[in-house]
Amino acid sequence: MITETQFAHFDSLELDCGETLTGLQVAYETYGQLNAEKTNAVLILHAFTGDAHAAGIDHNGKPGWWDNMIGPGKAFDTNRYFVICSNVLGGCRGTTGPSSIDPRTGRRYGLRFPVITIGDMVRLQKKLIDHLGIPKLLAVAGGSMGGMQALEWAVSYPDAVEACIPIAATARHSAQQIAFNETGRQAIMMDPDFNHGDYSDDRPPARGLAVARMIGHITYMSDESMREKFGRRLRNREAFSFGFDIDFEVESYLRYRGQQFVGRFDANSYLYITKAMDYFDLTLGYPSLAASLERAKARFLVISFTSDWLYPSYQSLEIVNALRSRNHDVTYCELTSNYGHDAFLVDVAEQTEVIRGFLARCLREFREARP
Amino acid sequence: MKVREVLGRGDYALISGLIPEGARVLDLGCGDGALLAWLRENKRVEGRGIELKPELAQRAASRGVPVYHGDLESSLGEYPDQAFDYVILSQTLQELRRPLDVLEQMLRIGRHAIVAFPNFGHWRVRWSHLWSGRAPKTRLFPHDWHSSPNIHFLTVLDFEETVAGRGWKVERRLFLSGHSQIRFAPNWRAEIAVYLIRR
Numbered sequence: 001m002i003t004e005t006q007f008a009h010f011d012s013l014e015l016d017c018g019e020t021l022t023g024l025q026v027a028y029e030t031y032g033q034l035n036a037e038k039t040n041a042v043l044i045l046h047a048f049t050g051d052a053h054a055a056g057i058d059h060n061g062k063p064g065w066w067d068n069m070i071g072p073g074k075a076f077d078t079n080r081y082f083v084i085c086s087n088v089l090g091g092c093r094g095t096t097g098p099s100s101i102d103p104r105t106g107r108r109y110g111l112r113f114p115v116i117t118i119g120d121m122v123r124l125q126k127k128l129i130d131h132l133g134i135p136k137l138l139a140v141a142g143g144s145m146g147g148m149q150a151l152e153w154a155v156s157y158p159d160a161v162e163a164c165i166p167i168a169a170t171a172r173h174s175a176q177q178i179a180f181n182e183t184g185r186q187a188i189m190m191d192p193d194f195n196h197g198d199y200s201d202d203r204p205p206a207r208g209l210a211v212a213r214m215i216g217h218i219t220y221m222s223d224e225s226m227r228e229k230f231g232r233r234l235r236n237r238e239a240f241s242f243g244f245d246i247d248f249e250v251e252s253y254l255r256y257r258g259q260q261f262v263g264r265f266d267a268n269s270y271l272y273i274t275k276a277m278d279y280f281d282l283t284l285g286y287p288s289l290a291a292s293l294e295r296a297k298a299r300f301l302v303i304s305f306t307s308d309w310l311y312p313s314y315q316s317l318e319i320v321n322a323l324r325s326r327n328h329d330v331t332y333c334e335l336t337s338n339y340g341h342d343a344f345l346v347d348v349a350e351q352t353e354v355i356r357g358f359l360a361r362c363l364r365e366f367r368e369a370r371p
Numbered sequence: 372m373k374v375r376e377v378l379g380r381g382d383y384a385l386i387s388g389l390i391p392e393g394a395r396v397l398d399l400g401c402g403d404g405a406l407l408a409w410l411r412e413n414k415r416v417e418g419r420g421i422e423l424k425p426e427l428a429q430r431a432a433s434r435g436v437p438v439y440h441g442d443l444e445s446s447l448g449e450y451p452d453q454a455f456d457y458v459i460l461s462q463t464l465q466e467l468r469r470p471l472d473v474l475e476q477m478l479r480i481g482r483h484a485i486v487a488f489p490n491f492g493h494w495r496v497r498w499s500h501l502w503s504g505r506a507p508k509t510r511l512f513p514h515d516w517h518s519s520p521n522i523h524f525l526t527v528l529d530f531e532e533t534v535a536g537r538g539w540k541v542e543r544r545l546f547l548s549g550h551s552q553i554r555f556a557p558n559w560r561a562e563i564a565v566y567l568i569r570r
Contacts, residue, residue: 301432320439324446327454329419331437333429354432361435 001071003029003056003064005094010127013089019114023103026128027052027094028086031070032078034134039162039366041134042076042359043125044085045142045149047345048216048273049265051093054085068348075352081138081359086128088149089121090273092266098197099266109268111197116272118145118280122152129160138363140298141165141355143344144311145273148280151319154296155282163362164298165355167344168308170315171289171322172281177310180219181274184212188267197268209267210258217257222307222340226250290322299365300330301358303351305343331358382461382487383409385545385552385565389485390414394456397421397481399443399473400463404431411436419455421446444468447476455481462563464488465521471533478539478570487565490546492526492558511562527558534568543567 010024029052034041044054044066055070055078057063064085070076076083087095090113098113105112129137140150140161147169154164170177191208193199221229230250234240237247246252286292300323304316313334323330335350337343344351383406390396393415398407401420410416420438422428428440439446444467458481464470465488477484489511490496499507506516514521525533527546534541546553546561553560 299437317441321446321449324439324449325451327451329437330439331432333432333438333440334425335429336425350429354429357433357435 001031001056003031003053003058005029005052005058007094008128008131010124010131013120013124013127015114015120016117017114021096021114024089024096024124025094025100026086026096026124028084028128029053029055029064030085030132031055031083032081034082034132037367037370038134038136039138039370040080040363041082041084041129041132041137042139042141043129043137043153044070044076044083045125045140045146045153046085046088047142047144047146048277049261050087050146051091052085052087052095053093055083066345068346069352069355075348075355076141076359077356080363084129084132086125088145088273089124090116090269090276092269095124097266098268098272108198111268111271113268113272115275115279117276118148118152119156121276122149122156125149125153126157126160136160136162136366138366139163139165139359141167142169143167144169144341145277148277151282151293152280154298154300155292158295158297161296161298162366163301163359164296165301165303165358166316166319167303167351168305168311168316168341169319170311171292171319172283173278174315178278180215180310181278184215185271185274187211187215188270191267194267197271199267204262205267206259206262209262209265209270210255212270213261213265214254214258217254219310220341222309222338224307224338225340225342228338229253288322289318290325293319293322293328294326296328299358299362300328301355302330302332303344303354304332304334305337305339305341305347306334307338308341308343310341382547382563382565385547386459386461386485386487387414389543389565389567390416390457393417395454396457396459397450397455398459398461399447399477400461401431401436401438402427404434404436404438406459406461407431407436408434444473447473447480450480452479453482457481457483457485459485459487461485461487462489465491465523465525467523470523474533474537478568483542483567483569485565485567486530487563488525488530489521490527490558490561490564491524492528493562494559527561527564530564530566534566539568539570541566541568 008026012022053064054066055064087093090097098109102109140153147166150166188208191205194205233249235249235252283289304313320332337347339347396418398420407418421443431438458477495509496507545565546557547563
């Protein structure tokens with residue numbers, strides 16, 4: 001399946017910070033067919049560094065970031081569901097972000113881009129869904145930051161969401177999560193090439209961005225998956241170098257991942273999106289998480305993973321318990337995996353079964369409830 | 372469709388007979404969600420489940436049953452009062468660390484509780500214990516003393532006494548031996564007891 005990224009354009013978007021963005025573009029892809037009654041649309045929400053290319057193969061032969069979950073016969077079965085995925089606001093993969101041209105100045109926004117929130121991302125996605133003519137989504141689903149967006153959708157647009165699937169997510173970042181993000185941001189901003197966000201394409205703050213990504217990768221894995229994948233194995237050598245070249249396999253891997261990331265991700269987007277995650281707090285403006293989630297009318301499927309220490313199960317349980325305290329329709333599974341936070345991307349067999357059954361029920365009940 | 376043929380458990384057949392159309396049901400220790408799925412299909416029941424074992428909770432979720440994967444003994448407190456019409460505890464009472472706390476919670480969050488348990492007063496159990504001089508082993512209690520999940524052994528009389536002592540009301544009591552329902556001398560003859568109780 002060769003997939004094509006499409007673009008939609010919107011005049012303006014009001015932001016939580018009080019500013020208004022104008023002349024916005026959203027990159028998105030769709031898979032499968034919208035049915036006549038428009039009851040089978042599923043919006044997939046990507047994690048931090050993801051993009052609109054969630055499934056299928058693009059023109060460069062690259063598979064989508066969740067291709068193991070989206071497609072014919074997969075968890076999000078494109079024979080049954082119409083699947084949509086868009087790049088988030090603030091991103092650098094086709095949707096308006098700090099690397100876009102500011103229509104007021106004709107130059108790149110850089111750090112003049114307003115600080116955005118998960119709520120802003122979701123408001124822009126709602127415009128896209130309206131543009132596609134879908135009154136109510138069968139499901140919003142995503143892992144990590146995608147799960148935060150799914151939660152935001154369920155609370156902000158309760159009548160537009162039949163089912164909500166937050167995976168390895170949280171209702172608000174903990175101090176530890178904020179700390180990792182801040183360390184990444186500091187690595188970028190301390191890079192001599194950062195230049196207050198006004199760097200050129202051929203001289204990005206590559207070292208800072210690579211270090212930020214290295215830190216990120218550590219948090220996405222688990223102690224066990226790193227032991228399995230690298231152990232203390234040396235890289236192309238029999239003995240220590242007694243220097244600071246690459247000795248260990250894990251050093252080589254992290255450096256490679258860091259450098260590779262520089263080629264595909266914008267440093268300013270890194271700053272803005274991590275800040276949006278850190279600001280996210282579903283309880284803001286409510287006395288409790290339960291009171292906030294009480295607005296939601298969706299059925300919930302919450303999934304966490306045993307070895308995920310970045311978004312630990314207790315954070316998913318916070319969501320689940322808030323929902324249970326209002327006797328909300330919620331399914332919760334803690335899936336067993338050694339892959340850490342990455343599990344939702346790579347260890348998908350059980351996740352597939354659980355989502356498949358949940359979605360099938362939601363589609364049936366959505367159709368039955370229609371007048 | 373006969374519930375016993377589908378689910379293969381006699382207590383499930385009795386339990387489903389106690390639940391009216393369209394009821395809100397919570398099944399504690401719901402396993403793979405078979406009972407709840409059956410109740411949804413056949414009685415339009417709005418069901419929820421709690422299951423501790425990961426693979427069973429996943430199978431329940433895969434059927435579309437809203438299951439909470441966790442320990443029922445520590446998780447009932449979250450539900451609001453009278454959230455359900457019926458709260459089911461099927462053949463798990465004897466495995467709980469704090470069975471009375473769970474029964475209290477069941478009657479707080481549900482208007483009715485349905486409790487099914489294996490009767491330790493059955494004559495085979497008594498015979499096995501008396502004759503062998505060892506921890507009883509029967510088809511209902513097949514485990515060795517060290518590997519049994521059962522940690523609280525109770526009989527029909529014990530349960531009756533507990534319910535009366537707490538001021539709860541027994542609405543129905545049903546007794547099973549094999550696949551047949553029995554009426555007389557249940558504390559001797561019943562392998563499984565099923566109680567419908569309320570506050």
